[in-house]
Amino acid sequence: MAKNIIIIGGGPAGMEASARLDALGYTVFLVEKEKALGGHLARWDRLFPEGKPAGPVLDSLVGNLGNTKVLLESDVLSLNRLGDSFRISLSSGVSVIADAVLLTTGFDLFEASKKEEYGYGIYDHVVTNADVEEFFRTGGDPRIDNPQRIGLVHCVGSRDEKAGCRNCSKVCCATAVKQACELKAKFPAATVYCFYMDLRMFGRGYEDLYLKAQKEYGIRFIRGRVSEVSERIDKTLQIKAEDTLSSTPLRVTLDLLVLMAGMRPSREGTKVAKMIHLATGDDGFLSSLDGFGGMQATSIPGLFVAGAATGPKTLPDTIAEARAAASLIHEYLQKS
Amino acid sequence: MIYEGKQKIWSDYQKEIPDDHYYYVRSCIRQTFFPASEGALLKITRGILGRDVFENEHHTTCGGIAYHTDTIPHETVMTIVARQFALMHKHGYENYVCSCITSFGIYIETLETWRNFPELEAKIAENLKKTCNLEFAKPKFVVHTSDLIYKLREEIASKAKYKLVNVKTGQPLKVVEHIGCHYSKMFPSKGVGGAEYPYVLAGMVEAWGGEIVDYPERRHCCGFGFRQYLIKANRGYSLSNTHKKFESMEPYEPDFIITNCPGCAYFMDRWQYVIAESQGKTYGENGRGIPVLTYEEVAGLVLGFNPWDLGLQTHQVYVEPLLDKLGIPYEPAKKFLGAKGQDLGCPALPTCLKV
């Protein structure tokens, strides 16, 4: 009889791992709390560094699921161990007994309204990175109204101990530079500013993206964190920052401000980890066995992790981890 | 500006303000700057709304001005604070209300310091015993008098004779609310509505029929800044900060400014004169400036107090145009009469700032 595997979280990591384990002949239950699979990827328009459309990437992940049993709109009510196996109860009334569990609970975007000084949800023309993707995907957002002066703020809810988020979210720099170029392409007459603390363009092709943003799109990069945003009487935004390269305070008027909301531990992941007594780190993300060879394993035999559940990851990182987890789960189930 | 967004922040910063039984301490400078404000507070809370607000003559300064000008050490300030709290305790109170924002900041800062450094608290308790032979105690609640008026704003509204509405147009008056820096910037959770969108004065203005103006530099300091003003060589900075605020609020054409800090009320009022006379620049309608009022003065006007009994004649910017908008009657001839009806004489009039 085929062994059962439960995968919690139907984003890219969950889908990729499901596809791999399904192909190996296991019975895979993919649990997703939303109405559709895809996680954040389903809400994204284009992907850095080349600006590849997110849709086909998502379609391919969904298309490879094979016989995976997808359980949508399913909240995890309980998850516990029964000897060597696991038992999960879902809000849909379904209960499953499985031989291994993979947590691919991903991340939540930082709630940008928590940075009160940026006025998200208060000023008419302040949006987030996710809103910009939504704008490009659906073509409409009254807040993005033919802006001629655009600013992007890196590290919103990242590297900010006061907001309870010390970690770098890894993907926002590249996302900001990508979105800066996209906005410039959409509004060719606009002046576009990126407010950064450090530019972390670490991946293949990222530095090329940065150079292109400077040279071809004329994006102005300002090294300094936006400290204060105010709305003027005409609904434009007054921005204050320091240009740390010249050690001088700086101000500028903008028509649109984009906040690069960072990655926070997902509420769902935290909830499930508590049920199964899996530790979380000081940063709130799930703890894997170690940060090197044991990245996909946990302290609990048969329980595995992949993707941004254990900390900010790029999409390629996430997919690689899902594959690694599938391979590790296969190895584990062969032995048991 | 999305009002619901602000409401969400306001709901995040709720502060418990007791309804009654307060030990009350005054501000050092308010009694000379805006002499009837504290009297109005007591008239409203005790007389009209029947609250128990106890005051006794033994309380002193909180030491705040000396502290912020680096003339006395923190430990001395904390011992003064401990003495004030001990007096409250001695008279059987546990709710402490102070009339000054600097003091409010000092009290909150001191309590937070004690919470984080219990050994320092023990030392101050010992200082208090040695110097004053008083029993160390901490209040259950520390509130600012603007918190108290905020708490009572609906009761005041229910007894109001006037609304913050322009009687000629029927439109709500446009009000700039200015919060003293030390009210909630240091400890946002200790202020009603937090530090980014404080609700303490906005709540009063809304309850009494006015409309709040959110201008870009609303968070900016009034410019007082203790040393910036007290040392003449620095005074230009003080003036420049006030100037920045007024330049920022000017396009909104506010009818008046309400503030909860003694220094802010004074500087935003008086610096308008200095800016006018040294730069030739005036704000407000017809070069007459923008009146700056304390929240008690506004509450008093709403409740129908005689403007001259509220001390509005001590303001640099003349309040008559505001009174006309509110439809509040006043007798010009009695503006500069003393308490016994004697003529005190009209002060010299400015040149650029119109009256």
Added chain:
Amino acid sequence: MIDFGFYLTPSSTIDLDKVDRKAVDDLARADSGIRTCIACGSCTASCTAGVFADTSVRQAILSVLNGRNEKARELLSSCMLCGKCMMVCPRGINTRHLILSIQKYFDGQ
């Protein structure tokens, strides 16, 4: 007017609203180095003139971007066009060409 003995203090803030965008765009067309600088400071560190006079290609570029054109010219006025900065620039900016472009542009104004 009354002299009170204290005055409004001029603001040192960079106001990007007042930047001459045309100058930036014109200069970027003349030499893209004005945009591709990553502010690493190699040019300033190796500058022959910089140890004697306030000279910095990095700061000159930044000054133009911040609308402080006069300062940009001052920062380049002691340049000897030796080309050391060109040797060390990781972005491969032709700094001599950029310096001459900036000077020429503002001389022409």
